[in-house]
Amino acid sequence: MLDFQTALYQLRQFLKENNLRFTNERLTILEEIFQFADHFDAEKLFNHIRKHHRHISRATVYRTLDLLSQIGIITKENLGNDFASYELAFNVPHHDHLICVECGKVIEFSDQLIEDSQQKICKKYNMVMIRHQLQIFGRCKEHQ
């Protein structure tokens, strides 16, 4: 799994390469994400950050989330809500999501058979895969 130091390095690297600035806000937001981890959305992260850093604006949070997902430090996905969900990028090849429609619990899983099948399908339709997302909605053990 991606650790903070690596992410920080990637961020600095990207900023340098693109003549962008390494600001306190960007550092703070990256730190807070690592404390918050797992799945989160912009609003929740913003509220979390606000507790300790009153001056950071919602706009900067959104802009930084964009930046970080461009770099690949986090990924952005829609988990069936009307807002985007983010999570730290892992080094494992890929994983998908089981989502309980009752309690919203999210379980990650990955399945090589599914990954392979997807590659086959892309080949069949002459597509070059960039990314993919699989979401299974259901009821978890506690909510059936």
Add this chain to the structure above:
Amino acid sequence: MLDFQTALYQLRQFLKENNLRFTNERLTILEEIFQFADHFDAEKLFNHIRKHHRHISRATVYRTLDLLSQIGIITKENLGNDFASYELAFNVPHHDHLICVECGKVIEFSDQLIEDSQQKICKKYNMVMIRHQLQIFGRCKEHQ
């Protein structure tokens, strides 16, 4: 594939069972969807409908789309945009989407191996599956 007559019957049936009204607007919107078919979003459908039925409001289109997806005549899905995509429900078990990030083209496919794997995964995590969606983003033959 679901044909218009069947859909219409399902709609009337549902309305009757729930003491709701069979209105001209609902009929018109269903008809227009069948002309429009494939994948569409609320705004595009609304514009299409507006050409021939000036009086139908955006609100009614949204409300009817909700109704139709409740009944199961159409399905609602997020195809990576910030708006919902709809399509007519088919009788085939399930299908997923390949989406070209360059031109937005959508290809449908279905893969039994993937379907089976998903069932296995649900079992493994004690989930009861309700629905699922798989989206593969990539570049199509013309945009590589």
Add this chain to the structure above:
DNA sequence: CTCAATGCAAAGGATTTGCACAGTT
């Protein structure tokens, strides 16, 4: 006649943007 459905415009929620000022490089 009764109550659900509609149209309209306004509200809503998530996200983006314009602009003056602040802060990196």
Add this chain to the structure above:
DNA sequence: AACTGTGCAAATCCTTTGCATTGAG
């Protein structure tokens, strides 16, 4: 000093809602 990043509030996009009116049963 030059120019990107930030905060703020307003704007935007898609979607939903309140309310007076219309229309199906």
